[in-house]
Amino acid sequence: MTLTEKLLARAAGKASVQAGDNVWVKAHVLMTHDVCGPGTIGVFKREFGQDARVWDKNRVVIIPDHYIFTTDKRSNRNVDILREFANEQGLPYFYDVIDDPHGTWHFDASKGEQKRQYGVNYAGVCHAALPAKGHTRPGEVLFGTDSHTCMAGAFNEFATGIGNTDAGFVMGTGKLLLKVPETMHFQLEGKLQPGVMAKDLILHCIGEIGFDGATYRAMQFDGPGVASLSMDDRMTMANMAIEAGGKNGIFPFDARTAEYVDARVKLNGTESRYEPVTLDRDQKFIYELVVDLSKLEPLVACHPDPGQRKTAREMNHLKLDRAYVGSCTGGKTSDFVEFARVLRGHKVKIDTFGVPATPQIVDELQMTRWGNETIWQILTNAGVRMTENAGCAACLGGPVDTFGRINKAGVNCISTTNRNFPGRMGNKESKVFLASPATVAASAITGVVTDPREFLS
Numbered sequence: 001m002t003l004t005e006k007l008l009a010r011a012a013g014k015a016s017v018q019a020g021d022n023v024w025v026k027a028h029v030l031m032t033h034d035v036c037g038p039g040t041i042g043v044f045k046r047e048f049g050q051d052a053r054v055w056d057k058n059r060v061v062i063i064p065d066h067y068i069f070t071t072d073k074r075s076n077r078n079v080d081i082l083r084e085f086a087n088e089q090g091l092p093y094f095y096d097v098i099d100d101p102h103g104t105w106h107f108d109a110s111k112g113e114q115k116r117q118y119g120v121n122y123a124g125v126c127h128a129a130l131p132a133k134g135h136t137r138p139g140e141v142l143f144g145t146d147s148h149t150c151m152a153g154a155f156n157e158f159a160t161g162i163g164n165t166d167a168g169f170v171m172g173t174g175k176l177l178l179k180v181p182e183t184m185h186f187q188l189e190g191k192l193q194p195g196v197m198a199k200d201l202i203l204h205c206i207g208e209i210g211f212d213g214a215t216y217r218a219m220q221f222d223g224p225g226v227a228s229l230s231m232d233d234r235m236t237m238a239n240m241a242i243e244a245g246g247k248n249g250i251f252p253f254d255a256r257t258a259e260y261v262d263a264r265v266k267l268n269g270t271e272s273r274y275e276p277v278t279l280d281r282d283q284k285f286i287y288e289l290v291v292d293l294s295k296l297e298p299l300v301a302c303h304p305d306p307g308q309r310k311t312a313r314e315m316n317h318l319k320l321d322r323a324y325v326g327s328c329t330g331g332k333t334s335d336f337v338e339f340a341r342v343l344r345g346h347k348v349k350i351d352t353f354g355v356p357a358t359p360q361i362v363d364e365l366q367m368t369r370w371g372n373e374t375i376w377q378i379l380t381n382a383g384v385r386m387t388e389n390a391g392c393a394a395c396l397g398g399p400v401d402t403f404g405r406i407n408k409a410g411v412n413c414i415s416t417t418n419r420n421f422p423g424r425m426g427n428k429e430s431k432v433f434l435a436s437p438a439t440v441a442a443s444a445i446t447g448v449v450t451d452p453r454e455f456l457s
């Protein structure tokens with residue numbers, strides 16, 4: 001069996017499954033956020049009753065992250081609905097924006113967009129917060145009401161996005177009927193060269209198969225090249241399985257996975273036992289691609305979908321108006337480090353916004369020094385507008401006062417985010433070009449799409 005088949009067989013209590021089987025799968029964790037949480041709660045209460053209890057309060061994780069730092073009243077209200085539900089159910093894993101469990105959330109625009117406005121429990125973007133808070137474990141099944149839930153496949157677990165109706169059902173029962181997906185195999189060999197990042201690798205894979213090339217399929221990444229990829233790299237890749245239509249992305253378990261997971265579950269006091277799935281000799285794949293990492297070069301996914309792959313060099317005629325670094329895919333500490341490495345000693349030429357995925361990342365960037373400056377200072381001194389209000393921000397547009405949102409037509413934005421369908425970051429008449437943090441940094445310096453290797457000695 002493939003890794004995905006083994007995970008689903010185990011979660012279904014079966015010795016084996018094959019692609020196409022319909023199986024009832026037990027959930028280890030259900031995650032929801034401020035956009036889909038209220039709808040999920042509504043379905044749960046309608047179907048199971050106003051006084052119903054969730055199937056396991058230790059397995060429901062609620063992370064407000066999407067439309068948080070906005071004065072939009074309905075968005076603020078969504079956070080309050082989550083709080084009321086968490087109180088009612090006694091949920092231990094609700095990562096509230098505010099500290100007062102009986103308070104209400106309001107974003108105070110008079111304090112500006114860049115100074116932090118959240119309490120100690122706020123966790124930031126759900127997919128980055130889940131592993132950081134010790135909720136991703138090898139061998140498990142994670143359902144989330146968000147398409148990029150597949151990011152947790154980096155940890156050797158089956159993780160996939162589901163709709164509010166399914167999530168309401170999982171909330172009440174702890175299980176879900178799933179069709180076992182076929183598996184596409186991406187054999188990774190060699191090592192990425194300087195200036196080339198995991199984002200380039202996943203853009204390459206999606207470019208090979210197209211933005212619907214993995215529809216309802218598992219994307220399994222293995223081979224000797226995996227060893228050189230950090231957990232952040234693997235998260236970047238698994239995150240974007242959905243950009244090819246994938247049901248999930250999945251990596252094998254190794255010492256790096258164990259080190260990362262063990263440290264986070266210990267730190268947060270979450271469940272520490274887990275059982276990874278290992279690679280079988282005999283696996284049936286629907287597709288095979290060998291990728292030599294050492295041959296890749298910096299790429300850009302052009303408007304209007306993530307499969308429109310071109311090299312950064314080919315695109316160097318394209319004039320840009322804006323650069324954006326952030327999101328679950330491209331707003332991790334390592335992303336900002338690579339961004340800063342290229343940017344250091346330069347000034348940005350175009351409007352450039354930086355949104356760390358989590359408060360912890362804000363702290364790391366503000367505490368890590370390179371010489372006399374912190375990474376945060378290197379970025380702000382270069383002209384990047386950094387916000388401490390970690391979250392999804394303009395990755396998906398959001399309300400009109402969202403930090404970094406594209407509010408006018410005709411803007412060309414280069415971004416470390418994961419999705420570039422029309423209107424994704426705001427105005428439908430603007431264009432988003434997806435690239436690695438290194439490429440976004442080089443492009444922010446020059447104002448045209450630029451291969452970051454031009455700035456690396």
Ligand code: SF4
Pocket residue numbers: 066125126127146148326327328329391392395396417418
């Ligand atoms: S950062 Fe973007 S892709 Fe990630 S969860 Fe938020 S909106 Fe979705």
